[in-house]
Amino acid sequence: MEKKRVVVGMSGGVDSSLTAALLKEEGYDVVGVTMRLADESRDLEENDRGCCSLSAVQDARRVCEIIGIPHYVMDFKALFREKVIDYFLADYARGRTPNPCIACNRYVKFEGLLSRAMELGASYVATGHYARIEQDARSGRWLLKKGVDGQKDQSYALYHLNQHSLTHFLMPLGRHTKTETRAMAERLQLPVAQKPDSQEICFVPRDDYKAYLREKEPACLQPGEIVDLSGRVLGHHEGVPLYTIGQRKGLGIAAGRPLYVVRLDTQRRQVIVGGAEDVFSRGLIAGDLNWIAIDALQEPMDVMAKVRYGKKEGAARIIPRPQGRVEVSFEEPQRAVTPGQSVVFYRGDIVVGGGVIEQPLP
Amino acid sequence: MRQVYLDYAATTPPDPRVTACVAESIPALFGNPSSIHSFGRSARGAVEKARRDVANLLGARPEEIFFTSGGSESDNWAIKGMAFALRAAGRPCGIVTTAIEHPAVLQTCAWLVQQGFSVQYLPVDAEGVVSLENLAAAVDETTGIVSVMFANNEVGTIEPIAEIAAFCQVRGIFFHTDAVQAAGHLPIDVQALGIDALSLSGHKFYAIKGIGALYLRSGFSLDALVHGGAQERGMRAGTENVPAIVGLGCAAALAATELKEEARRLRALRERIAAGVLALGESWLNGPNDSVHCLPGHLNFGFRGIRQDVLLMRLDLADFAVSAGSACSAGALTPSHVLLALGQDERKAGTALRVTLGRFTTAVEVDAFLTALREIVTDLRRIRK
Numbered sequence: 001m002e003k004k005r006v007v008v009g010m011s012g013g014v015d016s017s018l019t020a021a022l023l024k025e026e027g028y029d030v031v032g033v034t035m036r037l038a039d040e041s042r043d044l045e046e047n048d049r050g051c052c053s054l055s056a057v058q059d060a061r062r063v064c065e066i067i068g069i070p071h072y073v074m075d076f077k078a079l080f081r082e083k084v085i086d087y088f089l090a091d092y093a094r095g096r097t098p099n100p101c102i103a104c105n106r107y108v109k110f111e112g113l114l115s116r117a118m119e120l121g122a123s124y125v126a127t128g129h130y131a132r133i134e135q136d137a138r139s140g141r142w143l144l145k146k147g148v149d150g151q152k153d154q155s156y157a158l159y160h161l162n163q164h165s166l167t168h169f170l171m172p173l174g175r176h177t178k179t180e181t182r183a184m185a186e187r188l189q190l191p192v193a194q195k196p197d198s199q200e201i202c203f204v205p206r207d208d209y210k211a212y213l214r215e216k217e218p219a220c221l222q223p224g225e226i227v228d229l230s231g232r233v234l235g236h237h238e239g240v241p242l243y244t245i246g247q248r249k250g251l252g253i254a255a256g257r258p259l260y261v262v263r264l265d266t267q268r269r270q271v272i273v274g275g276a277e278d279v280f281s282r283g284l285i286a287g288d289l290n291w292i293a294i295d296a297l298q299e300p301m302d303v304m305a306k307v308r309y310g311k312k313e314g315a316a317r318i319i320p321r322p323q324g325r326v327e328v329s330f331e332e333p334q335r336a337v338t339p340g341q342s343v344v345f346y347r348g349d350i351v352v353g354g355g356v357i358e359q360p361l362p
Numbered sequence: 363m364r365q366v367y368l369d370y371a372a373t374t375p376p377d378p379r380v381t382a383c384v385a386e387s388i389p390a391l392f393g394n395p396s397s398i399h400s401f402g403r404s405a406r407g408a409v410e411k412a413r414r415d416v417a418n419l420l421g422a423r424p425e426e427i428f429f430t431s432g433g434s435e436s437d438n439w440a441i442k443g444m445a446f447a448l449r450a451a452g453r454p455c456g457i458v459t460t461a462i463e464h465p466a467v468l469q470t471c472a473w474l475v476q477q478g479f480s481v482q483y484l485p486v487d488a489e490g491v492v493s494l495e496n497l498a499a500a501v502d503e504t505t506g507i508v509s510v511m512f513a514n515n516e517v518g519t520i521e522p523i524a525e526i527a528a529f530c531q532v533r534g535i536f537f538h539t540d541a542v543q544a545a546g547h548l549p550i551d552v553q554a555l556g557i558d559a560l561s562l563s564g565h566k567f568y569a570i571k572g573i574g575a576l577y578l579r580s581g582f583s584l585d586a587l588v589h590g591g592a593q594e595r596g597m598r599a600g601t602e603n604v605p606a607i608v609g610l611g612c613a614a615a616l617a618a619t620e621l622k623e624e625a626r627r628l629r630a631l632r633e634r635i636a637a638g639v640l641a642l643g644e645s646w647l648n649g650p651n652d653s654v655h656c657l658p659g660h661l662n663f664g665f666r667g668i669r670q671d672v673l674l675m676r677l678d679l680a681d682f683a684v685s686a687g688s689a690c691s692a693g694a695l696t697p698s699h700v701l702l703a704l705g706q707d708e709r710k711a712g713t714a715l716r717v718t719l720g721r722f723t724t725a726v727e728v729d730a731f732l733t734a735l736r737e738i739v740t741d742l743r744r745i746r747k
Contacts, residue, residue: 005679031679036694057692072675075694118745119672121679121738 003029006124006170007117009109010034010071012059014192015128015173018185021067022172023126031120032064032071035113037080037104038203059192066190076112083107085203092213092241093220095266096340099309100201106160114168124170131155132174133166142166144292144351149177156309159344159354160290210242224269226253229262229278240264243271246279246336280333281362283316286343286355287325293352297326303345303352305330307337318345326355365681366727370659370720371515371543372685376609377568377721383612384570387605395602396593405604412611419614420560421551422577428594429607432574433542434466435587436561440538440576441470441509443584444559445479448506448536456480456504460492461703462514467540468699480504488705489650490519497529507536512544512560516700516716517649518660520548527556536582542566542574543657546617547625552577564606568721569613573606628659628719631728635717638732639663642739648701648714659720664713668742671695673715676738682731685716
C-alpha cells in the first residue's frame with residue numbers, strides 16, 4: 001500500500017522538527033515545508049529569530065536532512081501581508097489589540113498551507129502544536145482538545161479550526177509534554193533540541209510594536225487626552241494605539257493611587273484610566289465565532305472561558321445573541337478583557353469554540 | 363525507473379570520459395605546472411593541451427583562453443576588468459547589457475553603478491530576443507562595453523550575437539558575451555562572430571564544477587584578477603587547478619566532435635516534450651516560437667493556474683528533477699526576472715517550468731516524464747475544482 005503523504009510545516013524549532021521525525025517513524029511519507037512569510041529585508045536585522053527567518057530555514061533544512069525527508073520553502077508573503085500584517089495595523093488603528101499569531105494560524109499556517117499541501121498530493125498537514133485532534137466515537141464529530149501538557153497547551157490559538165480542517169490536520173505533540181519533546185528530540189539527535197521557544201511577533205523588529213506602528217501606520221497615532229472615568233483630563237498621550245488595557249506603567253501621570261488603562265476610545269482619541277478595580281469586567285460580547293464541539297450555540301451553556309493566551313480560564317455562561325454574537329457572563333470578574341483578543345470556551349479538555357472580543361461588559 | 367534528471371541547464375552530470383581524465387590526472391599530474399622539472403613540465407603540458415582544446419571549441423587561439431573558476435568569475439572579470447581599464451584610460455566606459463542576463467552579469471553591473479559607472483539594460487521582446495534597434499538606441503558616445511548573453515539560461519533564446527558583435531566592432535565598443543549555456547552546445551566561432559570576450563563554465567557541458575574560462579581576444583587587456591604569480595600570463599595568479607583544467611579540456615574536445623549530432627538528437631526529444639505539454643491543453647511554451655532560435659535541449663513552459671513551485675515539488679517527489687523561476691535567499695521560488703522581462707505578469711511568470719535535456723537523456727526518460735507530468739497536471743486540475 002502506498003504511504004500517506006503528510007506535509008509538516010517546519011519552523012526550524014524543536015516542536016515542528018520532532019513532529020516531522022515522529023511521523024516519519026510512524027511510516028508516513030513526510031515532506032517538510034518552511035513557509036516564507038515576512039520580507040527578506042528582515043533577514044538583515046540583528047534580531048533574526050522569527051519563525052520564518054533565514055536561519056529558521058537553515059535549521060529546518062538541516063533537520064530534514066537528518067530525518068531523511070525532502071524539504072521545500074514556499075512563498076506565502078502576499079497572503080501573510082494581507083491576512084496578518086494589514087489586519088494587525090488596522091486593528092491597532094481602531095483601538096483594538098490584535099493577536100497576529102491567531103490570524104497567522106488561521107489564514108496562513110492552516111488554510112494557506114492546507115491548500116498548498118493538497119496540491120502537493122498530501123492527505124494531511126501536521127504541525128507541532130500542543131493540542132489534540134480526536135474524533136468523537138458516538139457523534140463522529142471531530143474535536144479539538146487541550147494538549148496533555150497544561151503549561152504548553154496551545155488549543156487557545158487553534159479555536160478557528162473547523163470540521164473540514166480538523167480531518168486533515170495531525171498534531172502528534174498534543175500527547176506529549178514539552179519536556180518529553182525535548183528529550184525525544186535529544187534522543188533523535190535533532191540539532192534544535194535545546195533551541196529556545198520563540199515568543200515575539202515575528203514581523204515586528206525587537207518585539208517593539210510601538211516603533212513598528214510609528215513606522216508603518218503613523219496616521220493612527222494622533223495625540224489626545226488621558227481622562228478618568230468621569231471624563232476629567234489627567235494628562236496627554238501620543239496615540240491611543242500605544243496603550244493596552246490593564247497597562248499601569250508609562251502613563252506619565254502623578255496621582256494619589258495607581259492608575260490603569262481601562263478603555264481605549266479612538267473616536268475621541270481618549271485613553272480612559274481608572275483604579276485597579278475598574279479593569280475588571282463581569283462579561284463581554286464576542287463576534288467572529290467558530291464552533292467546534294457544537295454546530296451552533298442555541299441556548300446558554302456553562303463553560304470555562306479564556307480571554308487571553310497564557311491566562312487562566314474562568315467559569316462563565318455563554319449566551320447566544322443576535323447577529324452572530326455571543327455574550328459571555330463570568331462567574332468571577334475577569335481582569336483586562338481586551339477588544340481584539342480572542343475568547344475561547346472549554347468544557348473540560350474540549351474546545352467548544354471561540355471568537356473575537358468586541359467589547360467588555362462592566 | 364529511478365530518478366530522472368532533466369535540469370542540465372543548472373549543471374550537467376560529468377561525462378564518464380571526463381571523470382576518467384580527471385581521476386587519472388590527480389595522481390599522474392600532481393606536479394606544479396610552474397616547476398622546471400619533469401613533474402612540472404608534464405602538468406604544464408596537460409594544462410596547455412586543455413587550453414588548445416578549449417580554444418579549438420571556440421575558434422580562438424590558445425593564448426586567448428584564461429582558465430577561471432567558472433562562468434560567474436569570467437563574467438565578473440571581463441566586465442569589471444574592462445570597465446576599470448577603460449575608465450583609467452579616460453575612454454568611454456558606459457555599459458549596455460540586457461534585462462535577461464544571468465545574475466553574475468546583472469549584479470556585477472549593479473555593483474559597477476555603485477562605483478560610478480553608467481549601465482543601461484536593453485529590453486527584449488516576448489520571445490526573449492534583443493533587437494538591434496534597441497541596442498542602437500541605447501548606445502552612445504559614452505558606451506564602452508556591451509554585454510549580451512549568447513543564449514538565455516531560462517527560456518533558451520539564442521541572441522543575434524553576430525549582428526550585435528558587428529555593430530560593436532564598427533563602433534570600437536568592447537563586446538562580451540556570457541556563453542555559459544551555449545558553449546559546448548552550439549557551434550561558436552569567436553573569430554567569425556567577432557566576439558571580444560566570452561565566458562564559459564565547465565560544469566554546463568559535462569566537465570566538473572569549479573572550472574571555467576574567459577576568452578579574451580588578443581589585443582585587449584584587463585587588469586590582473588589575482589596578483590601573485592605568472593600563471594595565466596600573469597592575469598590570474600595561483601597554482602593551476604590541473605585536474606579540473608584537464609577535465610575541461612577533455613569536455614571541450616568531446617563537445618567539439620559530438621556537438622552537432624547531439625544537438626540534432628536533443629532537438630527531437632525537446633519537440634516530443636513540447637508536443638506532450640501542448641497536448642495537455644491550457645498550456646504554452648515560453649521563449650522562441652521557432653525552435654531553431656532555442657538551445658537544443660531547452661524547454662520552458664507553463665500551465666494556466668498551476669503554480670511553478672507546486673509542479674516542481676510534485677515532480678521532485680515523483681523523482682523527476684526540473685527547475686523553475688528563481689529562488690530567493692531562503693530558497694522559495696519567485697517569478698523569474700527573465701519571464702517578467704518577456705512581458706509576462708507575475709501570475710503567468712509564476713507558472714513557468716524549465717526542462718533541460720542533455721547527453722544522457724533518453725527517449726524512455728522523456729516518455730516517463732510526460733506520463734508523470736500528465737498525471738500530476740490532471741490531479742492538480744482536479745484539486746483546484
